[in-house]
Amino acid sequence: MTAHAQLSFDEIVPEVEVPLNEVTFVVVDLETTGGSNAQDAVTEIGAVKVRGGEVVGEFQTLVDPERDIPPSVVTITGITEAMVRDAPRLDSVLPAFLEFCRGSVLVAHNAPFDTGFLRAGCERLGLRWPKPKVVCTVRLARRVLTRDETPNYRLGTLAGVLGARTEPVHRALDDARATVDVLHALLERLGPIGVRTLEDLLGHLPDVTPLQRRKRGLADALPNASGVYLFRGPNEEVLYVGTATDLRRRVRQYFTAGEKRSRIKEMVGLAERIDHVVCAHPLEAEVRELRLLAAHQPRYNRRSKFPQRAWWVVLTDEPFPRLSVVRTPRPTALGPFASRRAAAEAVDALQEATKVRRCTERIPARDPRGRPCALYELQRCAAPCAGLQSAEDYAPEVIAISDVVAGLGTGVLHRLRAELERLSRAQRFEDAAVHRDRLAALVRSLDRGQRLSALAAVPELVAARPDGRGGWHLAVVRHGRLAAAGTARRGVPPMPVVDLLQASAETVTEGAGPLRGASPDEVRVVHRWLTTGGTRMVRCSQPWVEPARGAGAWHTWLERAVSGRTPYAAVD
Structure with missing residues (x-):
């Protein structure tokens, strides 16, 4: 703006x-x-x-x-x-x-x-x-x-x-x-x-509790600046965390009739002090809020109950791998998913497009002695448990899933779309709609995971966004995490500020998983800031690239499918 x-x-x-x-x-x-x-x-x-x-x-x-x-x-x-x-x-x-x-x-x-x-x-x-x-x-x-x-x-x-x-x-x-x-x-x-x-x-209206009126002075010491605020209780516990572009103005609204939430009124009644952290710009405030929610899990923030919860889909490490929903991701995992149910639906879609086994028993590479189940009769599985399929013959199904997750191929997605076309031609429109929604959800999750993991793979990048007043908001990002934030106001040369931010930025150690140990929420927030609002790349330690054959190529299909214009639009 x-x-x-x-x-x-x-x-x-x-x-x-x-x-x-x-x-x-x-x-x-x-x-x-x-x-x-x-x-x-x-x-x-x-x-x-x-x-x-x-x-x-x-x-x-x-x-x-x-x-x-x-x-x-x-x-x-x-x-x-x-x-x-x-x-x-x-x-x-x-x-x-x-x-x-x-x-x-x-x-x-x-x-x-x-x-x-x-x-x-x-x-x-x-x-x-x-x-x-x-x-x-x-x-x-x-x-x-x-x-x-x-x-x-x-x-x-x-x-x-x-x-x-x-x-x-x-x-x-x-x-x-x-x-x-x-x-x-x-x-x-x-x-x-x-x-x-x-x-x-507003504070004199009947909807304002006596406790709200009495505690209005808690906001008096806050500055008119952007940042994060923390309501603390009688035992110094953090009750609530929020962000604001104007700390004093926002926090004072908790003590007026404009605050309708009974749960927040209860929180205000318990509060004894309000701490704050002034931030350079909204990205820093949003990231600090996420980190404080994870650190304190304040009981009055709804999203702080499980701030680090994320689910992933992985291929198990065994001779005949299967898909599993886990909390700790591997480097090739699909995710993150906000719920176990969403991850399980992605598993269903991938299983529908391949003959990767659905059973949970561990199958030895040599001399398996199981008996084929009903899925073998339905031609949904080649029964490696009974020795009817070798590990070499089973491998292409695993490779197809690994490729679609890594953005190296979209064969699985094309198989699912072919099934969608078959259902539509057979006029089984209700089944086609369910299949379409499942495929759309899989495309979204693949695209999201590929974009976030591509950002997390970059050791360091520096970006700048116009602040709307002739200056710049600056951010140093390391492996998808915000390592430093600052501003260069109008008339201030930005590159010396960039040099100082890089020199003083937080050290980030690369962790495990597709996001290199970063919080999914933080990488998502940073990615959104980097890709919107006219943000510009200043420096990058290595190219920030996303897979050419990733799920992003299916955006046109996804838009048409979700809008209902056609249940099986082709990918451009």
Whole structure:
């Protein structure tokens, strides 16, 4: 991304520490055909944009709901079917409203109702819901006003109690204007008790636990820099690890109403201290997070339960090798797989394309005395256990599997595709679909393994990625692991920085397996950074090459197969 690139809607998020008089609020009200966002539709949207107590814009339109409006609803809102017949539909109104709301805090009376309809509309139309910060004036009023001051918290009642200039009449824009007055009156009451920033306001809502409020100060010492943060408990144990582009801003959000996860609220309640590590750039932060998760296995990080778990498929070391799923890989292993089930499915696909044996008994090279099983009758195995196949005759099946894993040949994949074509010609489409998905999964796992192992084979490389401000993010990678990270800001010659990083980089000893002992997650993260975002190679100790006959050549087939355009598209 360049320095002048357009930010996405999600990136334009108001800072939680902004004073309330500098926050832009969009107060919205919807009229609908009923109360269910799954079955009913919007008939009118009204919104008022305010900042510093002043109105800076308004948005109002009727909406064609494309369905009947119940008479009971017409009685309440006064919006008839004739009024909305020529109105724009939601597919043209909603994008305009989202643009109107860009970068603002959304406010509504009974906000879950209005945001529920807006989210449902985005989902139906394939739009991305921007997840803005939301303030509900019902919740805020319950927090500010007692029952002695108001008999209930309906908008009409609050408008009267708080002296709103506009009377709500169940029309979107008028009700939004009344809600603006209610919001301002509530904010005036919060000022004397210290609610002066957006963070204070979000922290004052009922969803924030007393423990969250009390521990907000834990984030005060954090810098406004990118890095990794660690919540520590009463016994110095690490409770949670995360990354952020702005440590202070991100961590303070754990103490606001924006944090909805009950498990994380529980973690915040236990936390006694927050440590941090400032990182040169996002790649370093992501790698450090992975390493800290592996080292501490914090109980509140879901993915820290088994951070180093990976499964591999190997050929056993015996006269008649078979496929086995293991945790410790050999140099020629296929993987990594996230689960044993995924690895077992790869084994099934490879066994289907070859006559490598499926039994688990150990067969001697000479004078085997077993008896053929049913697989021999089905011509799925040549029965080496009974001496009906020699080790020399068995070897081509093993070589075919070794070649497809190493990227030296794709004969196994072509056999599987031929079977897919046969099933399709026989109009056994359900069987063909299952076979296609299994082949697609095998292609993905082969491609992933070949790409990661190719990176891990390189003793050292140095890469640079533009930082978006005229400088560079730099990384030294050794055997797939991040050995050093740094930056060369705009105007700073990058090569002297590269020399220093190489000289001070972590020593990496080559380990066992296709990934040379590196964590699969770390190699995957480093590979993604190296192959995206305009990253450039600066130095490389040896060529970084991927096999010419690897599974990557099957990408075209994979895209067509997964899209369902054809169950057996040819490989280009």
